């Protein structure tokens with residue numbers, strides 16, 4: 120038993136070696152195959168390089184091998200890297216955002232993935248107005264109802280979206296979810312399918328100012344299933360850079 124566990128661990132590790140070029144190639148190839156299986160176009164899918172804890176040298180490598188959209192889960196780390204990384208890339212905030220940090224992040228990121236309340240959206244709207252910009256956002260949904268995760272419950276999503284749609288300087292582009300950490304990625308298929316269905320259902324209601332086209336779902340160990348279920352943005356860290364050392 121002990122030995123089998125150890126072997127499995129080694130096998131999963133070796134798949135995510137710290138070879139950024141090879142990892143990106145492998146991920147792109149997986150995505151292409153998943154697109155073929157599910158009759159989707161490869162061009163619909165964007166890989167976000169999740170750079171948390173990773174040094175600028177690794178970020179440079181990812182950039183050199185074709186990735187130009189980076190994501191961080193912490194505001195402080197994002198702002199620090201945003202000023203020190205000189206390449207022409209766009210940033211995404213994928214982690215929880217506190218209202219008191221809204222001011223420093225609005226306008227610095229192309230997309231905020233983690234809006235989970237009207238109150239937060241309103242704070243973003245106020246700041247966007249001051250900066251005279253439109254801020255794109257996603258609504259985070261806790262599809263799996265995990266206590267440890269942020270995000271709206273499924274039955275709150277439509278109501279909150281209707282309220283946020285009235286704000287002038289935020290634009291709802293779609294939905295985001297963080298699926299549970301599971302042994303087998305197939306276990307998350309129903310979660311991804313559900314998020315996709317919510318997006319389709321809400322689009323069909325023709326709410327003013329709401330036309331969603333973005334589904335941010337799928338991470339290192341379940342991005343293939345996510346693509347098959349309609350993801351348009353994959354948030355991949357370990358799969359590109361190797362294991363994180365905190």
Ligand SMILES: *Cc1c(COP(=O)(O)O)cnc(C)c1O
Pocket residue numbers: 169171192213214297338339340354355356357358
């Ligand atoms: C860290 C993180 C990811 C990437 O996780 P990996 O398993 O390393 O690919 C994706 N989304 C969010 C919100 C994260 O915080």
